[in-house]
Amino acid sequence: MPPLTASAAPRADAVADITLPADYDLAGTLGVLARGKQDPTIRFTHDGVWLAYAAAEGLVSLRLTARRGPHGTTVHARLWGPGAASALAGLPRLLGVEDDWSAFDDPGFQATLPPLVSRPRRLHPGLRLPATGRMVDALVPAVLEQKITTIEARYSWRYLVSRHGSPAPGPAPAGLKAAPSPEQWRRIPSWEWHRAGVDSKRSGTILRVCGAASGLERLAAAEPGDGLAAKLCSVPGIGPWTAAETTQRTHGDPDSVSVGDFHLAAFVGYALTGRKTDDAGMLELLEPWRGHRQRVVRMLVLSGFRKPAFGPRLAPQDHRFH
Structure with missing residues (x-):
C-alpha cells in the first residue's frame, strides 16, 4: 500500500498524499460513484473531485486533486470535519489502490x-474500481433505482439528499451534502417520499436497510462474492441486482x-x-x-x-x- 502522510488539527482537518502509477485516472475511477451530474454528494470541479460523507467519527468533506510527476501520479487529499482523521484509512481503497x-x-x-x-x-x-466501504450509502440509491428510469431515480436521490442530508463541513462547494444517516432516513416523513417520487415499496426497503444498518456496515469487511450477496439479499426488498450494484461500489468487486x-x-x-x-x-x-x-x-x-x-x-x- 502506498504511504500515507497526514497532518491534522485533531478530528478537524487532515492532509494526505498517495502515489499511484503515472496513468492513474482519478475522475474516471470515481465517476461510477456519482448518481448523475447533479449528485449532491460528489462534485467534479476545475479544482478536483469533492465528496461528502459520514466517516467513522463523523462527517467529512474530501477534496482530491491529481498531479502527474516523474515518479507517478500523486493524489493530494484534503479533508475537513470531525470524520477527517478516520477517513484517512479508507482513502487507498476509495482511490482503487488495492484494485489489481x-x-x-x-x-x-x-x-x-x-x-x-x-x-x-x-x-x-489508469481506470480502477473504487471501494467506498460505506454499505448504506450505496444501498439506498441502488434501491431508489429499482424498476424505474434513471432520470426518476436521480431526481429522487437529489431531492432527498438535498433536503435531508447534512451540509458538508469545511470550505466545500455550495450544495455539497453528505447523504442522510440511517437515523435521518428513518425520520423522513411519508409525504416527502411521495414528493421525491418514491413508492412505498422502495421507501419501505430503505427503512429496513436503515434498521439493519449496523449489521450491514460490518459487511464492508467481508470478501466480495456470492456469500456477501446472499447476506445483502437477506434484507427483504434487496435482490441480486441491488446487491451487485452495491458491491461494485462498496467493495470494488471486479466480478459482480x-x-x-x-x-x-x-x-x-x-x-x-x-x-x-x-x-x-x-x-x-x-x-x-x-x-x-x-x-x-x-x-x-x-x-x-x-x-x-x-x-x-x-x-x-x-x-x-x-
Missing part, C-alpha cells in the same frame, strides 16, 4: 478479449454483474454477438472471463457501443399522488 488489474492486463488474457473490451482498456489504462438490469443483458448480447440476449445468455457470454466480469462490462460501456434502439421504453411513473 495485472491479470486482466496480461497479454495472454487480453488476447481472449474482443476489441470492444481490449481497445477501451488500452485507452483507459448486475443481473436483472432492464438494459444490461441486451447491451452485452448485442456488443458481443450482435444479438439480444437475456440474463442467462449474458452470464454465459461472460463466463470465459469469470473473475473479471465487471471489468469486462465497464470496458464495454466505455467503448461507446450502443445497442439498437427499438422496442418499448420504461416510462417514468408519478408516485406522488398514489
Whole structure:
C-alpha cells in the first residue's frame, strides 16, 4: 500500500498524499460513484473531485486533486470535519489502490478479449474500481433505482439528499451534502417520499436497510462474492441486482454483474454477438472471463457501443399522488 502522510488539527482537518502509477485516472475511477451530474454528494470541479460523507467519527468533506510527476501520479487529499482523521484509512481503497488489474492486463488474457473490451482498456489504462466501504450509502440509491428510469431515480436521490442530508463541513462547494444517516432516513416523513417520487415499496426497503444498518456496515469487511450477496439479499426488498450494484461500489468487486438490469443483458448480447440476449445468455457470454466480469462490462460501456434502439421504453411513473 502506498504511504500515507497526514497532518491534522485533531478530528478537524487532515492532509494526505498517495502515489499511484503515472496513468492513474482519478475522475474516471470515481465517476461510477456519482448518481448523475447533479449528485449532491460528489462534485467534479476545475479544482478536483469533492465528496461528502459520514466517516467513522463523523462527517467529512474530501477534496482530491491529481498531479502527474516523474515518479507517478500523486493524489493530494484534503479533508475537513470531525470524520477527517478516520477517513484517512479508507482513502487507498476509495482511490482503487488495492484494485489489481495485472491479470486482466496480461497479454495472454487480453488476447481472449474482443476489441470492444481490449481497445477501451488500452485507452483507459489508469481506470480502477473504487471501494467506498460505506454499505448504506450505496444501498439506498441502488434501491431508489429499482424498476424505474434513471432520470426518476436521480431526481429522487437529489431531492432527498438535498433536503435531508447534512451540509458538508469545511470550505466545500455550495450544495455539497453528505447523504442522510440511517437515523435521518428513518425520520423522513411519508409525504416527502411521495414528493421525491418514491413508492412505498422502495421507501419501505430503505427503512429496513436503515434498521439493519449496523449489521450491514460490518459487511464492508467481508470478501466480495456470492456469500456477501446472499447476506445483502437477506434484507427483504434487496435482490441480486441491488446487491451487485452495491458491491461494485462498496467493495470494488471486479466480478459482480448486475443481473436483472432492464438494459444490461441486451447491451452485452448485442456488443458481443450482435444479438439480444437475456440474463442467462449474458452470464454465459461472460463466463470465459469469470473473475473479471465487471471489468469486462465497464470496458464495454466505455467503448461507446450502443445497442439498437427499438422496442418499448420504461416510462417514468408519478408516485406522488398514489
